[in-house]
Amino acid sequence: MAKIIIPTPLRKFTDNQSSFQATANNVGAALSELTETYPGIKGHLYDDQGQVRQFIKVFVGEDDIKSLDNENTAVETATVISIVPAIAGGCC
Amino acid sequence: MSFSKQELERYSRHIIIPEFGIEGQRKLKEAKVLVVGTGGLGSPVLLYLAAAGVGTIGIVDFDKVDDSNLQRQVLFGVGDVGRPKVDAAADRLRALNPYINIVTYNVQLHSSNALDILKDYDLVADGTDNFPTRYLVNDAAVILGKTNVYASIFRFDGQVTVFNYKHADGTFGPHYRDLYPTPPPPGLVPSCAEGGVLGVLPGIIGSLQASEVIKVITGIGEPLVGKLYLFDALSFESRTLKFKKDPATPKVEKLIDYEQFCGIVKPAAEAKKDNTVKEISVKELKALQDQGADFQLIDVREEYEYEIANLANLGAELIPLATVPANAERIAKDKQVIIHCRSGARSGNAVRLLESQFGYDNLYNLKGGILAYADEVDTSLAKY
Numbered sequence A: 001m002a003k004i005i006i007p008t009p010l011r012k013f014t015d016n017q018s019s020f021q022a023t024a025n026n027v028g029a030a031l032s033e034l035t036e037t038y039p040g041i042k043g044h045l046y047d048d049q050g051q052v053r054q055f056i057k058v059f060v061g062e063d064d065i066k067s068l069d070n071e072n073t074a075v076e077t078a079t080v081i082s083i084v085p086a087i088a089g090g091c092c
Numbered sequence B: 001m002s003f004s005k006q007e008l009e010r011y012s013r014h015i016i017i018p019e020f021g022i023e024g025q026r027k028l029k030e031a032k033v034l035v036v037g038t039g040g041l042g043s044p045v046l047l048y049l050a051a052a053g054v055g056t057i058g059i060v061d062f063d064k065v066d067d068s069n070l071q072r073q074v075l076f077g078v079g080d081v082g083r084p085k086v087d088a089a090a091d092r093l094r095a096l097n098p099y100i101n102i103v104t105y106n107v108q109l110h111s112s113n114a115l116d117i118l119k120d121y122d123l124v125a126d127g128t129d130n131f132p133t134r135y136l137v138n139d140a141a142v143i144l145g146k147t148n149v150y151a152s153i154f155r156f157d158g159q160v161t162v163f164n165y166k167h168a169d170g171t172f173g174p175h176y177r178d179l180y181p182t183p184p185p186p187g188l189v190p191s192c193a194e195g196g197v198l199g200v201l202p203g204i205i206g207s208l209q210a211s212e213v214i215k216v217i218t219g220i221g222e223p224l225v226g227k228l229y230l231f232d233a234l235s236f237e238s239r240t241l242k243f244k245k246d247p248a249t250p251k252v253e254k255l256i257d258y259e260q261f262c263g264i265v266k267p268a269a270e271a272k273k274d275n276t277v278k279e280i281s282v283k284e285l286k287a288l289q290d291q292g293a294d295f296q297l298i299d300v301r302e303e304y305e306y307e308i309a310n311l312a313n314l315g316a317e318l319i320p321l322a323t324v325p326a327n328a329e330r331i332a333k334d335k336q337v338i339i340h341c342r343s344g345a346r347s348g349n350a351v352r353l354l355e356s357q358f359g360y361d362n363l364y365n366l367k368g369g370i371l372a373y374a375d376e377v378d379t380s381l382a383k384y
Helices: A008-013 A027-037 A039-045 B005-010 B021-030 B042-052 B085-096 B114-118 B131-144 B201-218 B269-275 B282-291 B303-308 B325-330 B345-358 B369-376
Strands: A002-005 A019-022 A056-060 A080-085 B032-036 B056-060 B101-105 B123-126 B147-154 B157-163 B227-232 B237-242 B295-299 B336-340 B363-366
Touching: A002 A027, A008 A039, A008 A080, A019 A027, A027 A039, A027 A056, A027 A080, A080 B227, A080 B237, B021 B201, B032 B042, B042 B056, B042 B085, B042 B123, B042 B201, B056 B085, B085 B101, B114 B131, B123 B131, B123 B201, B131 B147, B147 B201, B157 B201, B201 B227, B282 B336, B282 B369, B325 B345, B336 B345, B336 B369, B345 B363, B363 B369
Parallel strands: A002 A080, B032 B056, B032 B123, B056 B101, B123 B147, B295 B336, B336 B363
Antiparallel strands: A002 A019, A056 A080, B147 B157, B157 B227, B227 B237
């Protein structure tokens, strides 16, 4: 179980939902649940090799999954998974 | 570096803070900060840094003040519309604090000038609005060993961090490429011009950015090094996430072509030849209407844009770009069809899509979109 927070630019692929409750017990499986529920988000989250795209960071709690066990990082009921894409606006 | 009586009085509320003191104020006065982008973020950053007494502030922007800026760019007033942003900003900041130096660069930051402009500054505050300039500012700061205080915004979301922070031992903190090695493909993350932004958001995020600049200069507190602060104005939730230097990040040794790096294809002669669509100018469109010519006008913008300004008086039919394939049967094949959007980019894509997938050969893109129509034909239309 984990709560995935969907960033604003990707909410158009999740029926404007800002979060998703996954039942899986690791990050990779939780993200798979998300992409199975909302298939439109998959191509924006993963590249052709199935890797999380380089302009997207995934955090478990406050830690980058790269500093943990990547997509094998375990999650629990209270875990918050954050998907954080690069945004560039400064609004000239 | 000493202070005049007037300066001491002006900065007294800083000086009486024990952690700040006259020493903190002196560091501000000695500091040279370059603010890239004089927009939504640049406005509060510049106002607060000038008010706080940063001794030398450089301002880089190539744009002019536009009506649509005033919803969030609190540096500017109605009387500044049409003026170069750097000039309007410099006037406002000099009026705010006559004891500091303002240096203006009315240019677009580019690989050819970035190192030259950044080299004279201690620190850069990046408030630009596009990925190529973000990577350019980052790389130039890394090459020159300057700290880059970063903020960015989108709709209701803001991000703040301090990149390439120079630690006391001479090592540097993580930078933009450690966080995001490559940018998203063009079009996935809309700019504020396309996606919108809550006007007060850059005020909040830019003020946080200014606060980090002041902390880095004075050495007080704990700057956001290796930490990405996120703010969501809608839920009023904020998170601070940690990131590290990535050993896989290639060493930044020279500046590159950032447009190319970000996948923005330049209209090279060959590419242009393949991608060219037939175009019509707004004056030609007006002439067709005056002649009573039989044509169909399709607007591929979103409904909320249509509400701001539309060409309904010319019979424009709204078919948002994403719904064009599903509504292709509404688009005539037996007469001239003119397709428009805000500036001509989306409608160009619509023409290409309809030509390649549905076999149209009677489509014309309205050059410059409804913005050009508002400029050249009907000045009563709102521009946005």
